[in-house]
Amino acid sequence: MDELGTPSRRLPPQLTAEERRENLRKAQQARTERAEVKNLISQNLISIFDAINDPRDSIQRMKVLDLLESIPGVGPARAELVMEKKKISFSRRIAGLGPHQLRSLYKEAGIMKVDPRRGSLIVMSGPGGVGKSTITQFLKSDPRFWVSISATTREPRSNERDGVDYFFVTENKFDQMVSKNEFLEWAQFAGARYGTPRTPVDEWRDLGKHVLLEIEIEGARQIRASDPSAMLIFIAPPSWEELQARLAGRGTDSPERRAARLALAEEEMAAAGEFDHTIVNDQVEGVVSRMVSLATAEGERPI
Numbered sequence: 001m002d003e004l005g006t007p008s009r010r011l012p013p014q015l016t017a018e019e020r021r022e023n024l025r026k027a028q029q030a031r032t033e034r035a036e037v038k039n040l041i042s043q044n045l046i047s048i049f050d051a052i053n054d055p056r057d058s059i060q061r062m063k064v065l066d067l068l069e070s071i072p073g074v075g076p077a078r079a080e081l082v083m084e085k086k087k088i089s090f091s092r093r094i095a096g097l098g099p100h101q102l103r104s105l106y107k108e109a110g111i112m113k114v115d116p117r118r119g120s121l122i123v124m125s126g127p128g129g130v131g132k133s134t135i136t137q138f139l140k141s142d143p144r145f146w147v148s149i150s151a152t153t154r155e156p157r158s159n160e161r162d163g164v165d166y167f168f169v170t171e172n173k174f175d176q177m178v179s180k181n182e183f184l185e186w187a188q189f190a191g192a193r194y195g196t197p198r199t200p201v202d203e204w205r206d207l208g209k210h211v212l213l214e215i216e217i218e219g220a221r222q223i224r225a226s227d228p229s230a231m232l233i234f235i236a237p238p239s240w241e242e243l244q245a246r247l248a249g250r251g252t253d254s255p256e257r258r259a260a261r262l263a264l265a266e267e268e269m270a271a272a273g274e275f276d277h278t279i280v281n282d283q284v285e286g287v288v289s290r291m292v293s294l295a296t297a298e299g300e301r302p303i
C-alpha cells in the first residue's frame, strides 16, 4: 500500500536466466523428493510419522492429502474422507498441522503405521550471552523439535510477544500455577520467576516431538531429579573473552547489568560438570547439528 492507501503495483522480480534455471532445478528436486517419500510410504518402508518429521523443506511443504493418499490401501477417496472427518482443509500442508490435528491423524485406526516413539526431553542451559536463544531459533524451525514456552513474572521486552516468547503472568497467577502443580520445574532468576508448563511438554512428546527447554541451571537440576531420562546439554563459550564480546555485541544491557551478568556467568560455568554434554558454541550451525544428532539418537528408544 502507498501513503494514500491504494495498493501499490508491484512488478514481478526480474530474474536472470541463471536464476530461472536454478529455480526450475530446485522445483524439480522438490518434486523428486516428494515422489520418493510417497513411494517409500506406499511400500510400507517408512510411516507417515517419518514424513511428518522429515526436516526437508520439500517434504514440509507437501500436502497432507497427498501424504495420506500414498498409504497402502488408502487412496484419494478415503484420504479425503479422513481429512473431512478430522476437519483438516484439503490444502493443508505438513508444516501447518497443529497438535490437535496431528493427534487425531495418529489416532485414525487402520491407516497409520506409526512407530510408538516418544520424543526426548532436552534441557539446554549455559551462561547468558553464550548463544542459547540463537540456537533455539534454529531448532524452532526444525519439525522434529518443539520449543517449550515458559511462563514468567518479568516484564516483556519491547520485541517480545505474549504466548510466543513467554507467557507473561502476574505474581498471583504464577502462585496459582505453582500450587496447582502446573510446572514441570520453576526457579527464581534475576528478580523474576520462570517456569515450564507441564502439559504441553507431555503432549508434544507423546506426538513424537523432541521437546527443548531453554532454562537456567536450577531448573535443569529439578528436571534431572524428576526425569532421569532427560538429556542435559550445557552450552559453553569458546573463551571468556568471547562471552564478554557477545554480551557487549548484543547491546541489550547497560555496562552495570553486563558486569552483573558476567559475575553470574562465572557461577553458571561452574555447573557445566553436572550436564550430560557440553557443546562449545563456536559455530551455531555446528551446535545445532550436534543437538539434532544427540536428540534423535535418544528418540530412537522405544517406549
Ligand code: ADP
Pocket (backbone or CB within 6 Å): 126, 127, 128, 129, 130, 131, 132, 133, 134, 135, 246, 247, 249, 250, 281, 282, 283, 284
Ligand atoms: P543467550 O540466549 O545465551 O543469552 P544470545 O543467543 O542472545 O545468547 O546470543 C548473544 C549474542 O551472541 C548475540 O548477539 C548473538 O548474535 C551472538 N552469537 C550467538 N552465537 C554466536 C556464535 N556462534 N558466534 C558469534 N556470535 C554468536
Ligand code: 5GP
Pocket (backbone or CB within 6 Å): 128, 150, 151, 154, 185, 186, 187, 189, 194, 195, 196, 214, 215, 216, 217, 218, 219, 220
Ligand atoms: P531472560 O529473562 O533473559 O529471557 O531469561 C533469563 C533466564 O531464565 C535464562 O537463563 C533462561 O534460560 C531462563 N529461563 C527461561 N525460562 C525458564 C523456565 O521456564 N524455567 C527456568 N528454570 N529458567 C528459565
